[in-house]
Amino acid sequence: MTLLARTGLAAALVLGSAATARPAPELPRPDDGYFQETVKVAPGVWLLMEPKFVPQPIGNVTVIEQADGLVLIDAGGSPGSARRIVHAIKGLSPKPVKAVVITHWHGDHPQGLSEVLKVWPRARTIATRATQAHLRTDSTMNTPAAPDMAANAAFQKRIQDFLPYVRRMGAEAKTPGEKAGWAATERLLHQYARDMDGAVTLPVSEGFEDRLDLPDAKAPVEIHFLGRANTDGDAVAWLPKQKILITGDIVVAPIPFGFGGYPADWIETLGKVEAYDFKVLIPGHGAPQRDRAYVGKVRAALTDVRAQVAPLAASGLALKDVQAKVDVERQARPFVGDDPWLRRWFVDDWLSPIVASAYKEAKGQPIVQSLRGE
Ligand SMILES: [Zn+2]
Known part of the structure; x- marks a missing residue:
């Protein structure tokens, strides 16, 4: 998956503020x-x-x-x-x-x-x-099946529109690790824009x-x-x-x-x-x-998500209320420990979407493949 296509940040991308032209953006460093x-x-x-x-x-x-x-x-x-x-x-x-x-x-x-x-x-x-x-x-x-200038420009604009959000998150971050993470994210998004040109x-x-x-x-x-x-x-x-x-x-x-x-x-x-x-x-x-060991950890996380979500879904709670009640610590600690930067992405990339899937499973609803994981 890609950040643009998979995370809660996709919404921020679509809703982001107007692009700001910035000459010579800083590109990823080797240790990014x-x-x-x-x-x-x-x-x-x-x-x-x-x-x-x-x-x-x-x-x-x-x-x-x-x-x-x-x-x-x-x-x-x-x-x-x-x-x-x-x-x-x-x-x-x-x-x-x-x-x-x-x-x-x-x-x-x-x-x-x-x-x-x-x-x-x-x-x-x-x-x-x-x-x-x-x-x-x-x-x-x-991305389109053939070169499409309008689609390409729209995709490039989505990346540019996302940058103010990344900067704001970096400014608001409380730990050096998170600040460094957001700064690296801004650099890699500049590279990603170049990499995706004409995709x-x-x-x-x-x-x-x-x-x-x-x-x-x-x-x-x-x-x-x-x-x-x-x-x-x-x-x-x-x-x-x-x-x-x-x-x-x-x-x-x-x-x-x-x-x-x-x-x-x-x-x-x-x-x-x-x-x-x-x-x-x-x-x-x-x-x-x-x-x-790691495969076992993923399997344990899946088993735990199903065990946590099934009774909550059966009790009639809406998905957002189930999301709020899931034990994040129990899920996140084996993968990311106390690292707040990785924990943020664990919730975004794993816990939120897999809880949504487990909720659908518990409700007998279909899990549909789409860009937004709906
Ligand atoms: Zn992948």
Whole structure:
């Protein structure tokens, strides 16, 4: 997901005050965590990841070297991030990208595809059928299917309109960590505006139902759909020889993303994730994991949300009253401890939306995939 498309801040974006022209904005510093770094996970397998949590993230991109080309799992969150990803990939291997698997529709994963395909136009593009459908619809994607100057200008204006809110939050912040967080957010939004200039959402040509294989002698890749979780079409990639599982946003660290998630199904899907004999789990955001501790933490959080929300929903409370009664401390502490900056985003990215989903589940209402997680 992206900040513009997923958080309560989306409303602030739409309602924000008029843009203020500012020459030469300050761009992200290396330690802001916005720019992806390359991590070698195994021979022929690399991860391009942001080194820490940022409010407007770029999804992890995994690069897998096969005999006749490279397989990418996800394509970056914007044309700009994809240009950096292409540059990094060329430094890893002279082979062409032969296939790109998009794990799910949230914009921080597919919106770099257009730039990847400019460089490697013959690459196969693959997703579950559900994700393939979302990438074709206006209700989910906030970038057009073809270059559209008006849509681009409108999107750029939304980013500019959001900046006064970010500055105000920084000015009002009580702790140095929060002040630093908002200052870094302003810098990364300037970069994000540049990165998203001219963004389009391209369709994915191959959809699959349960499984699709990309065979290779040394690094075969199996793409699986395990069930609904973070979205209704999350794909995972399994490298049986390397024992690496790439989960997309079914697993996101340090803060899970809850928008449009399906709590009951998500718990089951995490059970299937845990059943893989993996040595390394590559989440949709965050560093490679070498045990099941974090997956267990996410599952416990989902189980707790359902347990908290069900009786409140059954008692007839409105969603906003249920939101107010949920035990934030119990949910947040295992993930973010006392850090107020991360706690803010834990509530925004995880707790509020997953409570909304659990409420719908308890009421028997459908969970609809949309930009606002409605
Ligand atoms: Zn993501």
